[in-house]
Amino acid sequence: MSAHSPTLRLDGRNADGLREITLNYEGLDRVDGSARFGFGETKALASVSGPIEVRPNLELPSQATLDIHIRPVAAISGTDSKALAATLKAILTPALLLARHPRTLIQVVGQALCGSDTGSGIGSAGRGWNASLTASLVNASSAALLNAGSVPMRGVVCAVSVGRIASGNEKEALLVLDPAEAELPRLSGSGCFAFLFSSVLPITSLNEADIPPCSLLWTNYSATTPFNESELHRARTLAERGAQVVWGKLKESVAWMEASSTGKGTQPKRERAGQQQEQFPESESEVDDNKMEI
Known part of the structure; x- marks a missing residue:
C-alpha cells in the first residue's frame, strides 16, 4: 500500500490501508474444511462439506x-x-470446477461473527450487510x-470493501479501503469488490510479478449521491490492490498447511510491529496442488 495517502481516518490508517488480517483454520467437526477470516473486528466463519450425496430434487446431471x-x-x-x-453462490461458482463431481452436493455455510453495531449481520430485515x-x-x-482441498478450483476469490467519504471542497470524493464499522456513519457510499485470481487470466497493468492475474467478478458499489465512471474505476483499482x-x-496459509501436513513446516513468523499479522493454527487438512491454483 502506498505510504503517501493522507491519514484522515479514525484509526489512523492511510486511505489505502487494510486493518489487521486474521486467518484461522478452525478444524470444525463433521465438515471437510473450515476457516475464520477477519479484517480487524469484522470477522466471519465458513465451513465446506463435499462433494457429498445430494437430494434427488437438487441433483444436477452435469455438475x-x-x-x-x-x-x-x-x-x-x-x-x-x-x-x-x-450473491456468494454467483461469486464462488466461477472459481469452482463443478463439472468434476456431477450429481453431488457441495455445501458452504457462512456465519457472521460481528455486525451488532450496524444492524448488519444480525438478521434484521432490510438492514443489509455492510x-x-x-x-x-x-x-x-x-x-x-x-x-477442504476436496473441491477442484480454477482460481481463488478474494474480496475487500471500499468506502466513499464525500467532501464539498474537493473535486473527487475520498475513497478509503476496508472501512471499519466505526467509520460507516461518515460514508456517503461503499461497496464490496470480489476478484477471481487465476493463472489462466490475462495479465493486467496492476499485476505484480508474484501474483496471478485477476478479474472483477462482482461489486455492489453504490453511493447516496451521484458518482461517475472515473470514481468507480478508482474504487476498483483501490480494491484490486487490497x-x-x-x-x-x-x-501463505496454503504454504503453511502443506508444510504442516508433511511435518516439515513451522508456523510462519509474525511480521514486524505495525504491519498486518496472520494466524495459522494447527490443521490436519492436506492441500492437493492438482485441484487448486493459488
Missing part, C-alpha cells in the same frame, strides 16, 4: 450442486441472509475451500 447458507450473528436467517447467500462483512464472508469461504494483499495471506 455438482453448490448450496450456500449464510447465518447472522444473532436470530435466524432472513431475507437479507438469503439474498447474500445467492461491505466489509460481506468481504470477510467471501474470504472465509475461499479459505474454507482451500482448507485484494492482492488478501491473496498473499491465503497463499
